[in-house]
Amino acid sequence: MSLNSCAERFMRTLKENLLWLHRFETVEELRVALLEFQRVYNSQWILHRHGYRTPDQVYADLTGPGLADAA
Numbered sequence: 001m002s003l004n005s006c007a008e009r010f011m012r013t014l015k016e017n018l019l020w021l022h023r024f025e026t027v028e029e030l031r032v033a034l035l036e037f038q039r040v041y042n043s044q045w046i047l048h049r050h051g052y053r054t055p056d057q058v059y060a061d062l063t064g065p066g067l068a069d070a071a
Helices: 003-019 027-044 055-063
Strands: none
Touching: 003 027, 027 055
8 A cells, every 4th residue: 555545544534434424613623633533543443454454553563662652
């Protein structure tokens, strides 16, 4: 899967799970919702392309023990 196709798939996921479901009155509401989506996505979404692991698990494996917590 190319980098572009990964980015396009993520944008589709973001639209389907956040942007098309909620109406935001202010830019600040959107910003907070995007940060929460990012937190949930990275910590809870299990992705096929990551070997059925979360992005946080992959990041921890790539950075080594203890380094992921510092970021």
